[in-house]
Amino acid sequence: MDKQSQWKTSTGFILASAGSAIGLGAMWKFPYMAGIYGGGAFLLMFLIFTIFVGLPLLIMEFTVGKMGQTYTTKIYSKLTQKKWLNIIGWNGNLAVFVLFGFYSVIGGWIIIYIFNVAAQILSFNQTKLGEIQFESIIGSPVLTLIGQGVFILLTMLIVMLGVEKGLEKASKFMIPLLFIFLIIIVVKSLTLDGSIEGLKYILQPRLEDVSMEGVLFALGQSFFTLSLGTTGMITYASYASKDMPIKTSAVSIVLMNILVSVLAGLAIFPAIKSFGYKPTEGPGLLFKVLPKVFDQMAFGSGFYLIFLILFLFAALTSSISLLELNVSNFTKNDNTKRKPVAFWASILVFIISIPATLSFSSLSGIKFGAGTIFDNMDFLVSNILMPLGALGTTLVVGHLLNKNELKEHFGNNRFKLFLPWYYLVKFVLPIVIIVIFIVQFI
Numbered sequence: 001m002d003k004q005s006q007w008k009t010s011t012g013f014i015l016a017s018a019g020s021a022i023g024l025g026a027m028w029k030f031p032y033m034a035g036i037y038g039g040g041a042f043l044l045m046f047l048i049f050t051i052f053v054g055l056p057l058l059i060m061e062f063t064v065g066k067m068g069q070t071y072t073t074k075i076y077s078k079l080t081q082k083k084w085l086n087i088i089g090w091n092g093n094l095a096v097f098v099l100f101g102f103y104s105v106i107g108g109w110i111i112i113y114i115f116n117v118a119a120q121i122l123s124f125n126q127t128k129l130g131e132i133q134f135e136s137i138i139g140s141p142v143l144t145l146i147g148q149g150v151f152i153l154l155t156m157l158i159v160m161l162g163v164e165k166g167l168e169k170a171s172k173f174m175i176p177l178l179f180i181f182l183i184i185i186v187v188k189s190l191t192l193d194g195s196i197e198g199l200k201y202i203l204q205p206r207l208e209d210v211s212m213e214g215v216l217f218a219l220g221q222s223f224f225t226l227s228l229g230t231t232g233m234i235t236y237a238s239y240a241s242k243d244m245p246i247k248t249s250a251v252s253i254v255l256m257n258i259l260v261s262v263l264a265g266l267a268i269f270p271a272i273k274s275f276g277y278k279p280t281e282g283p284g285l286l287f288k289v290l291p292k293v294f295d296q297m298a299f300g301s302g303f304y305l306i307f308l309i310l311f312l313f314a315a316l317t318s319s320i321s322l323l324e325l326n327v328s329n330f331t332k333n334d335n336t337k338r339k340p341v342a343f344w345a346s347i348l349v350f351i352i353s354i355p356a357t358l359s360f361s362s363l364s365g366i367k368f369g370a371g372t373i374f375d376n377m378d379f380l381v382s383n384i385l386m387p388l389g390a391l392g393t394t395l396v397v398g399h400l401l402n403k404n405e406l407k408e409h410f411g412n413n414r415f416k417l418f419l420p421w422y423y424l425v426k427f428v429l430p431i432v433i434i435v436i437f438i439v440q441f442i
């Protein structure tokens with residue numbers, strides 16, 4: 001069966017692409033990046049990039065997928081008759097491959113935390129959640145490799161068995177539940193002593209905190225959360241039916257992502273200040289702070305466990321889209337090859353992710369370029385491959401595709417948004433991406 005007819009209704013498409021977008025990026029990466037690059041200033045830059053760069057790019061990727069209706073290492077040549085342009089698809093494929101590698105590290109941490117908290121509850125252990133020692137857990141190479149292996153295995157099984165549809169249906173209530181939990185954490189966090197300091201930190205943009213590096217990482221963050229430049233969203237749009245609403249889907253995905261990122265910030269920063277952590281803790285931030293917040297609630301362990309399960313769910317709906325892209329490119333949408341391709345891609349991802357996992361333990365001393373091996377993998381994807389992929393697609397859409405055909409797929413309503421969008425993609429966005437891209441190497 002050809003995957004190209006996967007979704008009969010636009011709801012399936014919206015749920016899957018929202019599932020791909022909302023994940024670790026908004027909940028785990030946003031707070032720690034904001035903590036390093038100036039809190040409110042980072043939030044402001046992230047909002048500007050997400051609305052003025054991310055949203056038009058997401059609409060662009062949906063349009064390309066809808067027009068091309070095939071896998072992304074072929075879609076560029078199909079649309080332009082230029083074979084070499086498929087390199088943009090391969091760039092995206094490489095990006096998701098490396099991305100899956102370091103994404104699974106954090107997925108593994110969630111799984112380890114789930115087991116820890118569940119064990120604590122089952123043994124009626126009265127110790128506090130706050131005593132779960134991040135350093136001793138994440139410092140164990142064996143434990144973290146097992147966690148990561150389990151995360152990749154879960155992703156692989158979902159993709160192999162083709163049960164993504166079930167997951168998409170489940171996200172109808174899992175995602176709203178996640179929102180509710182985030183709001184509960186925000187409320188608790190804001191009532192902690194000294195929380196106002198943290199609130200100010202994340203909401204008040206201070207100009208002196210803006211750095212070129214921060215600008216670069218804020219752009220990378222909006223690419224990351226919206227899954228842009230990897231062609232992942234093009235793939236999903238290529239599966240969707242012809243009448244899928246591109247603009248409303250894109251707008252709702254962007255709004256949901258902003259909401260989750262802001263809620264994550266409001267949940268974490270007041271608590272950071274209250275418990276005396278530094279905002280610059282790095283990737284472990286969320287895992288260090290949240291147990292302490294849940295400790296302050298009645299039935300905290302139980303609530304924390306439910307939250308972790310929802311968090312894992314959100315991470316899995318993103319990781320399946322990472323594996324799915326590899327599967328669709330290497331099977332060329334021939335579903336009979338789905339299982340072996342999913343299997344071998346997962347094994348390869350596990351292998352390349354070993355150094356990323358160990359960069360929090362035995363390999364933590366190895367530092368170069370952007371930091372540890374983990375940091376470098378993230379930098380390569382978020383700050384190089386994703387912007388390059390998006391740049392390539394803007395050039396194809398703006399300069400090689402037929403404007404009228406684009407307009408037809410874009411759909412023009414009474415707001416007449418086609419032309420502003422088209423010129424943004426054709427001239428403005430490539431310049432923005434190129435300038436920011438070059439500046440990082442100066």
Ligand code: PHE
Binds near residue numbers: 022026230
């Ligand atoms: N957007 C996802 C997240 O924020 C990550 C992702 C990137 C997923 C690229 C698919 C493709 O967690």
